Amino acid sequence: MKIVEVQDRTPELLSRLLEIWEASLRATHLFLSEEEIGSIREYVPQALEGIAHLIAAEEETGCPAAFMGIEDGSLEMLFIAPEERGKGLGKRLIRYGMEHYDVTRLAVNEQNPQARGFYEHMGFQVYKRTDRKSVV
DSSP: OOOEEEEEOOOHHHHHHHHHHHHHHHHHTTSHHHHHHHHHHHHHHHHHHOOSSEEEEETTSOOOEEEEEEETTTEEEEEOOOTTTTHHHHHHHHHHHHHHHOOOOOOOTTHHHHHHHHHHHHHHOOOOOOOOOOOO
């Protein structure tokens, strides 16, 4: 897999990233209802279009298997296709973000203990808690 910053946010690419987002969300955010997923899904394309740095992990065919969005040193989104989870891709993406985009902070939903544990394992620490719900 190679990690690249997306230069051309084509409708086809955004559609594939939306598929990854939804599959990843369904595999990890078990606390969300179908209604909540549908509601959030409406805003994902706008988030993908508007994020300053959209980074994809691409297979040799050029098809993305994971992506992250970075804005002002903050990891705003990280989603990995379920079949690629547990293979070190998340670590590679986080390290890439830290090295190339100075990622020093992120937000994680406490109802997703796997993500929280992963980010803590990567060296992030809790510095603030909010009641705001956000998954994009």
